[in-house]
Amino acid sequence: MLDSAIGAPTYVLPELARAFGTDQFAWIGSSAMFAGALWSPLLGKSADIYGKRKVLVIALLVAALGGLVCLTAPNLGVFVLGRLLQGAVVAALFLSVAIVRDICAPKFSMVVTGIVTAGSAAFGIVTPFVVAPAIEAFGWQSVFVISTSFAVVAALLVRLLVPDGGSRTPGKVDVTGALVLALGVAGVLGYISLGQVFGWLGGVSLLVLAAGVAALLFWSLVLSRRPEPIINVRGISLVFGVMLLVVVMGTGAYQSKLQLISMLLEVSPEQGLGYGLASPLALGLMFGIPSIGIVLGGIGAGVLATRIGPARCLAVGVLTGTAGTALMLFGGGPSNLAVAVPASFLLSMTAGNLMTSAFNLASILAPKARQATVSSMVMFMVAIGAVTMNFVGSAILGQTAIVVDGETVNSVTGIYAYIVTVGAVFVLAAIPAAFLVRKVRGQAVAATETTSLGHL
Structure with a gap:
């Protein structure tokens, strides 16, 4: 559901921009993730007080309503409103993780968290091959038909099958x-x-x-x-704060890559702009194969966390992202599909790893009664990082755009400056990641259900 609402619309960014007469790709592509940042603290706190299943069902229904608004939007303003409503689906991810913590044993829950956070990307493996013909036949609206349908089915299944268990915390929102x-x-x-x-x-x-x-x-x-x-900033420990810093930087860098890839796929190398990946197989390769990377990165991080701890997994994710960005930059990825695919695969492994490791580490640092609230803080930082980096990337491209044959297009300078910025963020994220590994060294992070490292 999350992938269909957040990721799938990136396939049709140029079509949406043309449909609504705007060049603000960042708002079109990031409005749902931005709304997810705004929804997360409210829904996380509500879930701990009123029950995770109830809030999850409500979030899915709100997301379904948002999909319908996007589907029928007459202008950009109404469309963005729909995307803001769709952003409630972000809660589906962190609430699912919190529910896993309620129904699974501690060590096993780390593996299941990897399946929940990254396994959904399996949808992305087949999406390009299903969505591309649908877009060609029915236009960009088909993307929102799919996401709305998923939301309704997901809400029904959660209500019927997910147990309404777990502890609740007295309080108010x-x-x-x-x-x-x-x-x-x-x-x-x-x-x-x-x-x-x-x-x-x-x-x-x-x-x-x-x-x-x-x-x-x-x-x-x-x-x-x-x-x-709504967010207890003063209750955030040093370790948890450093972990959030790694998450906001690493996941933000990855999410901005999706926006860039969507633009590269619209340009053919034959146009002579110095970049472009458009080809019959490009969409499937650039979105399908990296989805495998997300699955492998997330599930692998969940399995390894039981052995080496989520902090070390988090650091490995940052290094993988740095390597993927370097390959894209120095291998000529913006104009070479053979380089862009493996580079995107490495970056996608980073995304799956960071999400899973962050949720696993957060669950260790928080008591069971506050799992939803703490998980929502992770999701809040993921969304903030994604939106910020998308806006920064959009600003870089806007400031370096050129006019070719009377049409404003992105310059090759802007494309490479975008990639350099993403790489710099990964390099900076490695600093707090190394600090985090040092701080938790020797701790039995997976040994107990409510292990607390707050004293650090």
Whole structure:
């Protein structure tokens, strides 16, 4: 479900841009993931209080409604609204992980977490070969027919088959805090997007930025100090905070790659722009084979976590991502499909690894009664990283665009600058990853159900 709602629309980014007359790829491609960041703290806290199954069903139904809105959207504004509703499906991932923690033994749950977080990418292996003909026959709308159908079926199956067990935590949900935090994040990220249109020092851009910063300051200085804040920042241990830093950087770098690949697949090498991967088999190879990488990376990380711990798995993921980006950069990946496919495969293994390892480490650092809340914080950082990097990448391409035959296109300089930026983020992520491995060295991370490393 998550892959159909978040990943599948990246196949039709250019078609969506043409349909709604915009060049803001970042908003089209990232609006659902951005909404996922806003939904995550609210749904995670609600799940611990009211029950994970109930909140999961509600999230899936909201995502189904969002798919219907996207399907019938008459303009970009309504379409983005639909994507914001679809973003609730992000909760399906972290709530599934929290439910796994309720029904599985600790060591076994690490492996199952890998299957849940990365196994869904198996959908991506066949998606290009199914979606491509559907898009050709019925247009971009077919993508949202698929995701809406998945959401409805998933909600029904969860309601009928998933046990409504697990401990619940007494308390209340700080809706005001969630809304203010969401507005703050939206303002800051919106500035990155609007700066390309109205100028980085334009009145509209600065107004949006100021509103976002003001909301974040109000939340940090006032609302976060409430007895039950939507995110308990002061309760985050050093290890957990470092882990979140690795996650936001590593997964953000990977997700931005999806946006870039979608653009490369629209350009043929014969156009003479210095890049382009368009070919009859390119879509299937660039999205299908890397999906195998996500599955292998996630399930492999789950299995290895029982032996070497999730912190070391997390560090391996960062190194794999760095290697994949280097291959793309120095091997001429933007114009060479034979290089782009293995590079994308390595990056996809990174994605599966980072997600699984982050959830596994988070589950060790949190008591059972707060599994949904802690898992939602991981998902919040995943979404923030993805959206931020997509906006940054879009800004790089926008600032380096050129005009060819009267049409504005991405320049080869912008494409390579995009890849260099992704690589730099992976290199920077290696620093906290190494620190994390050192801090948890010697700890029996998989030995008990509620092992706490908070003292670190």
